[in-house]
Amino acid sequence: MMRIAYSSGEPAGIGPDIAVLLAQQEWPCEVVVLGDQYVLQDRANQLGLAVSIVPYEASRPPQQWPAGTLIVAHHATTAAVTAGQLDAANGHYVVELLQHAGQGCLTNEFTAVMTGPVHKGVINDAGIPFSGHTEFFAELSQTEQVVMMLATPGLRVALVTTHLPLAQVAEAIKRPLVESVLQIVHDDLQSKFGCTQPAILVCGLNPHAGEQGHLGSEEIEHIEPALRHLQQQGLNVSGPWPADTVFQPHYLENADVVVAMFHDQGLPVLKYRGFGNAVNITLGLPFIRTSVDHGTALDKAGTGDISIGSARYALQTAIEMADLQQRNK
Numbered sequence: 001m002m003r004i005a006y007s008s009g010e011p012a013g014i015g016p017d018i019a020v021l022l023a024q025q026e027w028p029c030e031v032v033v034l035g036d037q038y039v040l041q042d043r044a045n046q047l048g049l050a051v052s053i054v055p056y057e058a059s060r061p062p063q064q065w066p067a068g069t070l071i072v073a074h075h076a077t078t079a080a081v082t083a084g085q086l087d088a089a090n091g092h093y094v095v096e097l098l099q100h101a102g103q104g105c106l107t108n109e110f111t112a113v114m115t116g117p118v119h120k121g122v123i124n125d126a127g128i129p130f131s132g133h134t135e136f137f138a139e140l141s142q143t144e145q146v147v148m149m150l151a152t153p154g155l156r157v158a159l160v161t162t163h164l165p166l167a168q169v170a171e172a173i174k175r176p177l178v179e180s181v182l183q184i185v186h187d188d189l190q191s192k193f194g195c196t197q198p199a200i201l202v203c204g205l206n207p208h209a210g211e212q213g214h215l216g217s218e219e220i221e222h223i224e225p226a227l228r229h230l231q232q233q234g235l236n237v238s239g240p241w242p243a244d245t246v247f248q249p250h251y252l253e254n255a256d257v258v259v260a261m262f263h264d265q266g267l268p269v270l271k272y273r274g275f276g277n278a279v280n281i282t283l284g285l286p287f288i289r290t291s292v293d294h295g296t297a298l299d300k301a302g303t304g305d306i307s308i309g310s311a312r313y314a315l316q317t318a319i320e321m322a323d324l325q326q327r328n329k
């Protein structure tokens, strides 16, 4: 029996709602919700849903729980929580949940972590430098390079750079970075997703992939040499493709993943195709981390007017990845 941690994220957002809604069905694993039990109970009341809160005990063997049960590893918020209203006083609480989740995965307390949405701005307002879960878990596990990949049925998109201001992206696109990201994508698609020889399409950075150097030189100086080197190593990587071409069905039909150079080059396409039925996976980590594809949706917290399609997909993906990991051992 697996034990999967769900970090419920920003308490004023829809992370607690997701916990309550996920608990309305049975899962083939134990799902431990990291969060404030009183916030979770209040949110269930607000949604008009019955939940029975059971305190989490790490020493108890994991078990399957009936629908309606919420296993909670209690962490207290600092300030009272109102759905939809951010409070920087709770920034440390959010990070504490992530620390428990990450450490718990590293020590095998948890088989995997699925993260609920956090508000990156309010964590920074609390005085904690934070750019995203991806970077946070990389630092926590002392992993030099990780890769953000989002997936929806029929499309996977991975990123060379993640939460970087656009003004700094071009400077970051260097051959060693491109090579290490592509190598991680290749390795993890093989080991964690069962693709034997992943077909990887790589975007250029500039319009028309630089138009032979007339619209930018990053393709010629960095991306093409990285691709040539990896092709010589036997990887099935191609490109650099113009980003406005590569997402056509003709190109995608034989591809396992598209690698974009920056966040907003690849993710709008993915979300247009699959928002609400997509998962965010961190590749290259020493543990399994999946996440919802959306943010805190402060405007919807406590209303019941939310979709948990992405949360279900993220949990299901974590279970499947853990299953495959178990079978490969």
Ligand SMILES: NC(=O)C1=CN([C@@H]2O[C@H](COP(=O)(O)OP(=O)(O)OC[C@H]3O[C@@H](n4cnc5c(N)ncnc54)[C@H](O)[C@@H]3O)[C@@H](O)[C@H]2O)C=CC1
Binding pocket: 014, 116, 117, 118, 119, 120, 121, 291, 292, 293, 294, 295, 296, 297, 298, 299, 300, 305, 306, 307, 308
């Ligand atoms: N995994 C994570 O922790 C992520 C966190 N964020 C953070 O979320 C915060 C807010 O970002 P936004 O750009 O406003 O994106 P958002 O995803 O929170 O909201 C965008 C729109 O989609 C709606 N929406 C989002 N999820 C929904 C759901 N499950 N069901 C129904 N409607 C839903 C919201 O109501 C809103 O209208 C930012 O601070 C950002 O950093 C953003 C993406 C991922």
Ligand SMILES: NCC(=O)COP(=O)(O)O
Binding pocket: 131, 132, 133, 134, 135, 267, 280, 291, 293
């Ligand atoms: N747009 C997805 C996103 O930014 C999620 O980031 P992270 O918190 O998973 O690193």
